[in-house]
Amino acid sequence: MDEKVSTGILKLMFAAHENEKPLPENPILQVMKVGLTNPSNQYQNTSQQRYRVAFSDGREYVQAMITSAIMKTLGKGLLERGQLVRLNNYNFAATHKILIIQSCDLVSNVRPIIGNPKPTDEQESKANSLQRPQIQQLQQQQPLQQRDYQQQQGPIMSQRSNNPPQIMPPQSIQRPQTLQVRPPQQSNIRPPTSQTNDGDEGVFPISYLSPYHNKWRIKGFVGSKSEIKRWKNQRGEGKLFNVTLLDNSGEIRATAFNQQVDEFFNVLQEGKLFYISKAKINVAKKQYSSVKNDYEITLESGTQIVPCPDNDPMNMLKFDFVPISDLMNHEKDSTIDIIGIIKSADDLQSITTKATQKIINKRELTVVDQSGYMVRMTLWGQQAENFEMNENPVVVCKNVKVGDFQGRSLSVFSGTTLLYNPNIHEAKELRDWYQTIDENQEFNSFSGMGGGYIAMQERIENRKTIEQVKSENLGGGEKVDYFSTVAYVIFIKKENNYYPACANTGCNKKVSDENRDDGWHCEKCGRTFSQPNYRYIAPISVADYTDSTWFQCFNDAAEIILGCPANDLRLLKDENDSAHDAVFEKAYFKPYIFKCRAKTENYNDNARVRYTVANMSPVDYIAQSKEMLQNIKILDPIRVHILPSVNTAKYF
Ligand SMILES: [Zn+2]
Structure with a gap:
């Protein structure tokens, strides 16, 4: 028993992680809870199976991920609540405050839970009221034997951190001792009628619910509620509805069947808070739901649902907002949280669904945010019908579905919690920002990115330097290769760069x-014209910072480069030599984006790759910069963001 928990070490670990400093070495933490990340696979003991473990440092606790392979290195069986573990090698998941354990040792057997740990990412005061009763409950559910261990006495010193030892006041660790004398069957849950200011006593965080807890009470916000659905099969028929309940720890789906539909459908209202207890918890049927919880609730005949007097339900919700610019990093059909300004709303449309041939109403909204991107979002049914565009509201969606229409799109579905102008600081920030931007501010869209990520990758790979075009032997194979490049025109031959073409429009x-003396004859059209229409076919020399080469340009491309039609250039050549040369001088050292075909052609038995310009345009620096930023964002796993509210236009 000489190893002690590194009290308060989690704060240092997070700080080191956030500041990219070396992580504290070998922290010792206490196991608070062990669960499978995917309980439906609990009998498949593969090494890929991962466990979710809550670790405490005596003050706070954090969620961690451990694979079963690492679990096995700890000796017999799973980690148990109360054990102390030393982390030898660990890191943090990139986007979440989740510990990834790569190697650890067991340093002590089960001990009573030390201190009064709170979740790391919550405000102290709120966590206090939420967590204390929960720990009391957990302790009562443990066998008496486990609670007979002596509580450590005296101040706890932090171990194995480079900081000075931190003293923890002894009184804070004595509270569990006084709890031990309570008879285990006594419930902390007061009847709802006696609720006063501490009506939250005995409230369980939703993310901690599991079938192994039977005495629990949650305080949940009804994020979304389905219509009443009727079902019929061989065993009979019935009806059901479900709601998504949320608090600041997570979310869970609750379903009511038959009699409970009559009892609870009108009670559970969207956007309201309820205390719920005495319902059944099952493993979630994930095929029917995208709610992020391994379990779900079934409302039963004895279930208690009591409206909660708390009038600020936003305190109960936890969001993980994704900037719109980041949507490419989220797969089709995944669900995410979004906050944005509704820039515009289309009229209501009616469509017939393919699956059921039912007519359903929908409405398309354009949503923007500070990332400088916009996305189309679809509302369906009643939400589409009831929507009213009132100025430019802030919209918050929890669990909105990602689609790939026009690159990326969003769809509000039955599991989505939809809130307009919610009272949260992110909404205020967004509104303030929207008021400062120009009315005609342009937003980037995802359209043109085609099939999403892969197409985007191809597009990036397709951009080549001239050196790459040569070294990768583009066009050197059987088939034609396409590439694009940004290059400068450095030389154009002044002779033989156009030909007399048929004057019949489109013939060429x-x-x-x-x-013959009657004019210029076209064999294809069978017509003779007094004058031909001269068209360019000009080899041009181009260079970038890597190399130079020759591109074959046809009329449209050469006309852009030389700035005049071939007919005019021919006249100049006859009339004014210096003006003719000036056309060329003026064309040099200008950059263009060339889209080219590369193909092997044979000249007198010599195979040579010819690059033909299929399309070209002047370099649009703003568009190019935006594209480069987008490419960086897709390639960089840390996700570089455009600085919010920077108007790139003013730099050009
Ligand atoms: Zn012709």
């Missing part, structure tokens, strides 16, 4: 006046 066939 080469014509000749040889051996």
Whole structure:
């Protein structure tokens, strides 16, 4: 018993992680809870199976992920609540405050839970009221034997951190002792009628619910509520509805069947808070729900649902907002949280669903945020019908579904919690920002990105330097290769860069006046014209910072580069030599985006790759910069963001 918990070490670990400093070495933490990340697979003991473990440092606790392979290195069986563990190698998941344990040792057997640990990411005061009763409950559910261990006495010193030892007041660790004398069957839950200011006593965080807890009470916000659905099969028929309940720890789906539909459908109202207890907890049927919980609640005949007097339900919700610019990093059909301004709303539309041939109403909204991106979001049914565009509301969606229409889109479905102008600081920030931006501010969209990530990757890979075009032997194989490049025009041949073409619009066939005196004859059209229409076919030399080469340019491309039609250039050549040369001088050292075809052609038995310009445009620096930023964002796992509210236009 000489190893002690590194009291308060989690704060240092998070600080080191956030500041990219070396992480504190070998912290010792206490196991508070062990669960499978995917309980439906609990009998498949593969090494990929992961466990979710809550670790406490005596003051706070944090969620951690451990694979079963690492669990096995700890000796017999699973970790148990109360054990002390030394982390030898650990890190944090990139986007969440979750510990990833790569190696650890067991340093003590089960001990009473030390201190009064609170979740790391919550405000102290709120966590206090929420967590204390929960720990009392957990202790009562443990066998008496486990609670007979002597509580450590005196101040606890932090171990194995480079900081000075931190003293914890002894009185804070004595509270569990006084609890031990209570008879285990006594409930902490007061009847709802006696609720006063501490009506939250005995409230369980939703994320901690599991079938192994039977005395619990949650305080949940009804995020979404389904219509009453009727079902019929061989065993009979019935009806059901479900709600998504949320608090600041997580979310869970609750379903009522038949009689309970009559009892609870009108009680549970969207956007309201309720205390719920005495219901059944099952493993979630994930195929029917995208709610992020391994379990779900079934409302039973004895279930108690009591409206909660708390009038600020936003305190209960936890969001993990994704900037709209980041949508490419989220797969189709995943669900995310979004906050944005509704920039515009389309009229209501009616469509017939493919599956059921039912007519359903929908409404498309355009949502923007500070990332400088916009996305189309679809409302369905009543939510589409009831929507009213009132100025530019802030919209918050919890669990909105990601689609790939026009690159990326969003769809509000039955599991989505939809809130307009909620009273949270992010909404205020967003509204303030929207009031400062220009009315005609342009937003980036995802359209043109086609099939999403893969198409985007191809597009990035398709951009080549001239050196890459050569070294990768583009066009050197059987098939034609396509690439794009940004290059400068450095030289154009002044002779033989156009040909006489048929004057019949759209023909472009080469014509000749040889051996005839009536004009220029087109064999294809069978017509003769007094004048041909000269068209460019010009080899141009281009260079970038890596190399130079020759591109073959047809009329449209050469006309952009030279700035005049071939007919005019021919006239100049006859009339004014210096003006003719000036056209070329003016064309040099300008950059363009060239889209080219590369193909092997044979000249006198010599195979040579020819690059032909299929399309070209002047370099639009703003668009190019935005595209480069987008590419960086997709390639960089840490996700670089455009600085919010920076108007890139003013730098060009
Ligand atoms: Zn013709």
